Amino acid sequence: xxxxxxxxxxxxxxxxxxxxxxxxxxxxxxxxxxxxxxxxxxxxxxxxxxxxxxxxxxxxxxxxxxxxxxxxxxxxxxxxxxxxxxxxxxxxxxxxxxxxxxxxxxxxxxxxxxxxxxxxxxxxxxxxxxxxxxxxxxxxxxxxxxxxxxxxxxxxxxxxxxxxxxxxxxxxxxxxxxxxxxxxxxxxxxxxxxxxxxxxxxxxxxxxxxxxxxxxxxxxxxxxxxxxxxxxxxxxxxxxxxxxxxxxxxxxxxxxxxxxxxx
Numbered sequence: 521x522x523x524x525x526x527x528x529x530x531x532x533x534x535x536x537x538x539x540x541x542x543x544x545x546x547x548x549x550x551x552x553x554x555x556x557x558x559x560x561x562x563x564x565x566x567x568x569x570x571x572x573x574x575x576x577x578x579x580x581x582x583x584x585x586x587x588x589x590x591x592x593x594x595x596x597x598x599x600x601x602x603x604x605x606x607x608x609x610x611x612x613x614x615x616x617x618x619x620x621x622x623x624x625x626x627x628x629x630x631x632x633x634x635x636x637x638x639x640x641x642x643x644x645x646x647x648x649x650x651x652x653x654x655x656x657x658x659x660x661x662x663x664x665x666x667x668x669x670x671x672x673x674x675x676x677x678x679x680x681x682x683x684x685x686x687x688x689x690x691x692x693x694x695x696x697x698x699x700x701x702x703x704x705x706x707x708x709x710x711x712x713x714x715x716x717x718x719x720x721x722x723x724x725x726x727x728x729x730x731x732x733x734x735x736x737x738x739x740x741x742x743x744x745x746x747x748x749x750x751x752x753x754x755x756x757x758x759x760x761x762x763x764x765x766x767x768x769x770x771x772x773x774x775x776x777x778x779x780x781x782x783x
Contacts, residue, residue: 541643548645574611594733606632610733614710624712630737640737651715653740668747668769669720677723679705680713691728714738718745723769730763748774
């Protein structure tokens with residue numbers, strides 16, 4: 521495949537991913553801030569009919585458009601994951617926020633080629649906002665290119681994590697080492713925090729206990745906005761990653777945080 525065709529393919533894939541993520545917005549909003557039965561999965565995380573229906577709707581569209589592609593979804597499992605092309609789906613990232621009426625939940629959709637995320641979408645139904653990342657291109661917030669803040673020191677940084685509850689004892693100790701030196705620390709946000717990082721409003725997000733569908737879509741968005749996102753050892757994120765994620769606005773800030781994590 522020559523470079524021109526590669527870019528055309530990425531253009532097609534990104535347009536499809538964005539359209540699909542936005543198509544399920546009315547379905548998400550039809551359940552948001554409405555009475556919902558909440559079940560607990562085996563890992564004790566909550567799930568609702570909204571999570572399941574949104575993922576099912578996305579899978580139908582993916583299977584119709586790209587029947588040869590694989591799918592890795594949170595609620596309905598995996599299919600054809602040996603394919604070079606893989607769609608990774610989180611229908612509601614932030615289900616706890618969703619069932620609490622908080623507007624920071626989002627749909628995450630990523631496309632991987634040979635294991636590398638080349639397209640990622642964060643769609644926030646409650647706010648009508650979205651971020652789009654495409655390998656080798658500037659990330660977009662809506663129709664406008666977005667960029668991380670030029671924050672190179674943790675002392676000046678705005679640090680987020682969704683909840684201290686995501687950390688085990690060692691992870692919480694690492695987070696405390698980092699957050700003690702941060703200019704500001706805040707909690708909450710789910711995938712929305714990573715969008716805010718890409719748009720230059722916050723500077724770092726540190727989390728653990730994540731699954732591939734929680735972070736694969738974030739990689740092209742953060743990188744295309746000028747930031748860095750890796751695991752806690754500084755390795756690129758993949759389907760096989762441990763779930764420890766650090767995202768930072770600049771390489772310098774990322775390096776400082778990694779040093780503290782592994783101190």
